[in-house]
Amino acid sequence: MHxxxxxxxxxxxxxxxxxxxxxxxxxxxxxxxxxxxxxDAGSGAGAAEGGPDLxxxxxxxxxxxxxxxxxLAALDFEPAADAVPDAPADPALARLxxxxxxxxxxxxxxxxxxxxSSLRAGxxxxxxxxxxELRVPAGAQGAVVVRAGQEGAxxxxxxxxxxxxxxxxxxxxxxxAEEVYARSRPGRDRDADEDRDEVDDALATMYAALTWWQESxxxxxxxxxxxx
Numbered sequence: 750m751h752x753x754x755x756x757x758x759x760x761x762x763x764x765x766x767x768x769x770x771x772x773x774x775x776x777x778x779x780x781x782x783x784x785x786x787x788x789d790a791g792s793g794a795g796a797a798e799g800g801p802d803l804x805x806x807x808x809x810x811x812x813x814x815x816x817x818x819x820x821l822a823a824l825d826f827e828p829a830a831d832a833v834p835d836a837p838a839d840p841a842l843a844r845l846x847x848x849x850x851x852x853x854x855x856x857x858x859x860x861x862x863x864x865x866s867s868l869r870a871g872x873x874x875x876x877x878x879x880x881x882e883l884r885v886p887a888g889a890q891g892a893v894v895v896r897a898g899q900e901g902a903x904x905x906x907x908x909x910x911x912x913x914x915x916x917x918x919x920x921x922x923x924x925x926a927e928e929v930y931a932r933s934r935p936g937r938d939r940d941a942d943e944d945r946d947e948v949d950d951a952l953a954t955m956y957a958a959l960t961w962w963q964e965s966x967x968x969x970x971x972x973x974x975x976x977x
Contacts, residue, residue, distance in 0.1 A: 752969070760970065762962070764883075775913075775959075780873045782839070844913070872909055876910075903966065929956055
């Protein structure tokens with residue numbers, strides 16, 4: 750997994766095919782959690798053939814190359830029901846669709862009934878934008894492209910995937926997040942953490958890598974804005 754860099758017409762990053770597979774599954778499972786199964790039927794390709802020329806850029810040493818099967822198994826979500834006035838029981842879905850009022854449960858339920866369907870549709874649409882690009886077969890350079898005008902959709906979709914991973918990992922605050930990052934670092938003494946779950950370790954690695962990847966897109970956008 751490599752950082753995003755500014756290119757003509759947007760931003761691009763190199764991914765291995767295995768990384769594309771894991772990320773696209775995470776994105777698709779997040780959409781399914783919201784009640785929509787993403788399919789190729791009736792849709793065009795997510796990106797044009799022949800990606801842009803990319804300079805060499807460094808990637809993190811702790812990308813999601815390991816634990817792929819564990820991640821996929823841990824995120825085998827059941828499709829969510831259609832919009833209902835009750836708050837979601839699944840903690841991951843509750844993070845994607847939080848209450849609109851913490852002080853008035855009745856008002857929150859009324860607002861949820863009025864707006865949840867459109868909120869789900871918007872999130873799924875953004876997730877699909879990312880999913881279709883990840884599903885494009887990797888070319889010679891393996892470039893994943895965020896096209897101009899789609900930056901907001903990508904950032905929002907990646908945030909939603911990270912929210913789901915955070916819920917599965919029990920991240921509630923900065924201290925929890927730091928613990929997850931520490932577990933994902935290469936060279937950690939795994940023998941000293943025998944009580945750690947292998948699936949949780951795989952999810953921690955994916956969460957850290959996805960956070961880094963999203964931040965690299967933000968940094969690339971800032972560099973482009975500053976003309977660097």
